[in-house]
Amino acid sequence: MLLAVSGTMAGDIEAGEVKAILCAACHGHNGISINNNWPNLAGQKEAYIVKQLKDFRDGRRSGEVMPETAQSLSDEDIEDLAAYYSSLDPNRH
Numbered sequence: 001m002l003l004a005v006s007g008t009m010a011g012d013i014e015a016g017e018v019k020a021i022l023c024a025a026c027h028g029h030n031g032i033s034i035n036n037n038w039p040n041l042a043g044q045k046e047a048y049i050v051k052q053l054k055d056f057r058d059g060r061r062s063g064e065v066m067p068e069t070a071q072s073l074s075d076e077d078i079e080d081l082a083a084y085y086s087s088l089d090p091n092r093h
Contacts, residue, residue, distance in 0.1 A: 011046065011076075016084025019077055026065070031088045043090030049082035 020031075023041070028034045031042030041049065055061035056070035057078070073081075 011079035011081070011083025013080075013083045013087050016080035016082070019081055020084055023081070030092055031085045031090070032092070040090060041085040042088035042092070044085055046082045046086040049085055050078055053078045053081065 020027075026033065026035070026038045027041050028038075031040060031044075033040050052061065053070050053073060054075075056063065056066040057073055059067065061067070070078075
């Protein structure tokens with residue numbers, strides 16, 4: 001309960017980096033997208049990434065690719081990805 005109150009996420013940055021390999025096709029290496037149609041994830045707030053991925057996975061948010069992609073993600077996967085992307089420098093290309 002303390003984690004929920006403090007807002008601290010429990011994701012593993014190193015595990016998230018490994019899991020992000022599939023995400024790089026659209027969101028770019030180091031979280032900087034190569035296409036303006038897909039958002040940069042580097043430096044985004046961890047809680048924001050968690051919420052968006054869970055919303056895609058759980059059908060609360062629509063899209064062409066992400067709902068299907070997110071369906072295979074566990075809560076742990078989502079927390080790891082969020083920890084990784086939020087740790088990246090959004091100015092590093």
